[in-house]
Amino acid sequence: MRLRFAPSPTGYLHVGGARTAIFNWLLARKEGGVFVLRIEDTDRERSSDEHTRAILDGMTWLGLDWDEGPFFQNEGVERHRRDALRLLGEGKAYRDFSDPDEVRAEAQERDMHPSRVAREKADALAPGESDRRAAAGEPFAIRFRVPDGETRFQDLVHGDMRFGNSDIDDLVILRSDGTPVYNLAVVSDDADMRITHVIRGDDHLSNTPKQVLLYRALGLPEPIFAHVPLILGADGKRLSKRHGATAIGDYAAEGILPEAMVNFLALLGWSPGDDREFMTVEELIAAFTPERILRKSSVFDTEKLSWLNGRHLSVRPDAELAGHIRRHLADEATLRADLLDDPAWMAALLPVIKVRARTLDELGDQARPFACDELHYDPHAVEKHWLKDPAEAIERLERTRHAFAGAAWTQDALEDRLRSLAEEMGTGAGKLIHPLRVALTGNMASPGIFDVLVLLGRERSEDRMGRAVKRIRAS
Ligand code: GLU
Helix, strand or coil: CEEEECCCCCCCCEHHHHHHHHHHHHHHHHHCCEEEEEECCCCCCCCCHHHHHHHHHHHHHHCCCCCEEEEEHHHHHHHHHHHHHHHHHCCCEEEECCCHHHHHHHHHHHCCCHHHHHHHHHHCCCCCHHHHHHHCCCCCEEEECCCCCEEEEEECCCEEEEEEHHHCCCCEEECCCCCECHHHHHHHHHHHCCCCEEEEEHHHCCCHHHHHHHHHHHCCCCCEEEEECCEECCCCCECCHHHCCCEHHHHHHCCCCHHHHHHHHHCCCECCCCCCCCCCHHHHHHHCCHHHECCCCEECCHHHHHHHHHHHHHCCCHHHHHHHHHHHCCCCCCECHHHHCCHHHHHHHHHHHHCCCCCHHHHHHHHHHHHECCCCCCHHHHHHHHHCCHHHHHHHHHHHHHHHCCCCCCHHHHHHHHHHHHHHHCCCHHHHHHHHHHHHHCCCCCCCHHHHHHHHHHHHHHHHHHHHHHHHHHC
16 A cells, blocks of 8 residues: 655645645555655745755654655656656547637637637647648647546545536646646556555545546556545635634644544544544554545534543553743743752642643643742732732731641642631631632642642742731731
8 A cells, every 4th residue: 555645735734734744644654555755846936945854853853753755746857758758648638729718718718628619729720730830830739639538536534426527627647848737647647656545635625537548548546536525614614824823834833742633633524433532543553544534524623622631641650740841931931850850849830730731831730830930920810819818818818827837748638727716717618728728839720739738848838928917017
């Protein structure tokens, strides 16, 4: 099995392209096949090295390694021309000397397809006329002469596909400037690379009968096709920049993990046949079959992506997450690298904060109050839980600190002390917890307060409570 991903470097790697690459790659890896990367750069004006680089970077980030390539379509131009000239020589294509504007006007007048007008003009030339004009240097395009009848092929997703050839125009295969068009180049390249399976977007479905006709005219073996439905935005319209980030690089920058992105995109338009959602790359490879690509379009659900990301995040090794947290908090003057380097401390911290983070950046933010000695106090939390009634907040903090003094520093012991104190003060435990949370984390929300206390330890907790009281007094 030989598969390929054939992006045009006219833009960044977007989620639709990445999904196409993932499907081809999964099938290649499952079947022990070869995955080829071919950059289709024949549109010289719209292609750029920057886009090529972004595509390669995106593939590398996703972990989609290619076995051959990257090849550049432009390098095959001579072969594309030879194939076009061969069709011309065999009478399966013809020279079109006509002026496109004239042909268009005539086609409109006679209510015909322009290519049929061009064909009529070519066929009306006297014998030898076409060769003579070409030899004299007159410019011409080469058009493929679509035969009569119908074109059928099997699509792994859509089944038996039939197209009436009268609906297919005589496509230009070589422009008058000598450049090949996509439909010829792709056939020539896929045959040259001995590609056996082509998985690509539904937007190419109308090209496929033309390509199938070209394979047959050139006597080349046809690959098996699988056309994947579109990706839609939440509003049911084709996914575009209007819906938010569509470039793979944007997701990398947002702290999405590559394996979460691969998992998410693989499930967008494909199903493992059971109700699994969280899947590792190995599980995806084992389960993938193109027959289970769905026929209907699927909706890009960013909530699900975040959720999957959180799941994948939670199974990453502690040391790696520690490294990320350290990078995320690198600007903090009071960062406690000693704690991040302590595997036992990280093993205690991570389970508590992982469940509250769906991206690497969120994980870093969650770690901040524990990994740094200086807190950033959220002004809303300060206002709501300290400054509405400063005297009361001070009393609650002081009495809580007092109640904790001498307690064993465990969740159970601390909870006992706090609940007894609340009872003694005739108030709810929450009333004591809110100002305490701001004192310990600076934030309105945090992991469970007893988790926070134990993670911080006695000394840091007492110190923060003391600093809180000073701050409230000073304000
Ligand atoms: N270069 C084409 C594109 O980016 C893909 C062609 C193909 O997969 O056959 O849309």
